[in-house]
Amino acid sequence: MRIIKRVFASIVAFSAIGFASVTVVAQDNVLRVAVVANASSGELTFAGIPQVVARDSLFIDALAKLNYRVEWVPVSTAAVATLVNESFASGKIQFAFYGDLPSLILNASGVNTRLVVPGSVGNNVYLVVPKDSTAKTIGDLKGKRIALHRGRPWEATFAKLVASEGLGLRDFRIMNLNPQAGAAAVSAGNVDGFFTLSDAHVLNEKGVGKIIWSTKVAPVSWRMRAELWGAEAFINANPEITQLLATATVRAMHWVSQEENQSDYIREQARLGMPESIIRQDILDDNIPWTDYWSPLISHGLFEHYHALNEYAVSAKLVRKPVATEQLIDSRFVPAAIQALQLESYWLPLEGRE
Secondary structure, three states, rough: HHHHHHHHHHHHHHHHOHHHHHOOOOOOOEEEEEEEOOOOOOEEOOOOOHHHOOOOOHHHHHHHOOOEEEEEEEEOHHHHHHHHHHHHHOOOOEEEEEHHHHHHHHHHHHOEEEEEEEOOOOEEEEEEOOOOOOOHHHHHOOEEEEOOOOOHHHHHHHHHHHHHHHOOOOEEEEEEHHHHHHHHHHOOOOOEEEOOOOHHHHHHHHHEEEEEEEEHOOHHHHHOOEEEEEEEEHEEEEEEEEHHHHHHHHHHHHHHHOHHHHHHHHHHHEEEEOOOOHHHHHEEEEEHHEEEEEEEEOOOHHHHHHHHHHHHHHHOOOOOOOHHHHEEEOHHHHHHHHHHHHOOOOOOOHHHOO
16 A cells, blocks of 8 residues: 555656656666556546556565565556667666557567566457548548557557458548547547547447547457566566565456455446446456456467568568567466466367457
């Protein structure tokens, strides 16, 4: 609880003068983990699994026995990729829960990180058009203005969608807008389409936009992924500390994945500012059971996802040279966590749906 209070005090400074003000150069015995967070409800809330990990007394106590403490470093949703990548590059953090494409771009720049725990089966993304639009498919928007935040994880999904229609990004007038600006643009009719995350449901409910496509009707591998990433040098030098965080993450995913905890988790996540009804529309999926949604298994599909992402990053000139994707994923820690928690038969591979 003390840690949460300290971080909450830091968020005020973060909002006013930037990320650097709430982090300091890494020092011995402090494990710094970057998380997407905000305090819109008056209390600092972390996005996703880190919120559960942060209150895990088993994790906190195990760290203390090794003379470590954890410091949660909050980052805003508007600039997660830039802030986290800069902090990994400068050694200000050892771990971060964040997206797949920025992680790959960071590694292509020569800063080595590794995926430690996969972050569920992935997040849904949506194509929204203005309320009066007659467009039914992405093909109907050829040559039109599309709001898309370039370099963010969902860009690769957009590329897959347009490619499925035999099109490319050059067939559209891409407006590089962050989600907030994109939502305003599609609401005002200043763009013809908007590719975004769960805020699509907000636009739909307000009647200013309508969803014409989502990853709920696409292969699981098309989803945007956010995982637990760690600095390679720290992981190799501190495998025991890394294992503690990996095990705590898998334990949190197990807790969330139980049906009886679903409502509590969604209610807690609503403190980030998104209504519970919107979270439910986004995260609940008839095609993927709640338990399976939170699977941390390292699968063949996970490697394929990063291989395809790597190819896209090169083709879109987001990176100058490809990354050895088979080296991005550190497969040591999840199996050890699952064995320690006796969850060997709890999650089944999703290969048939990937």
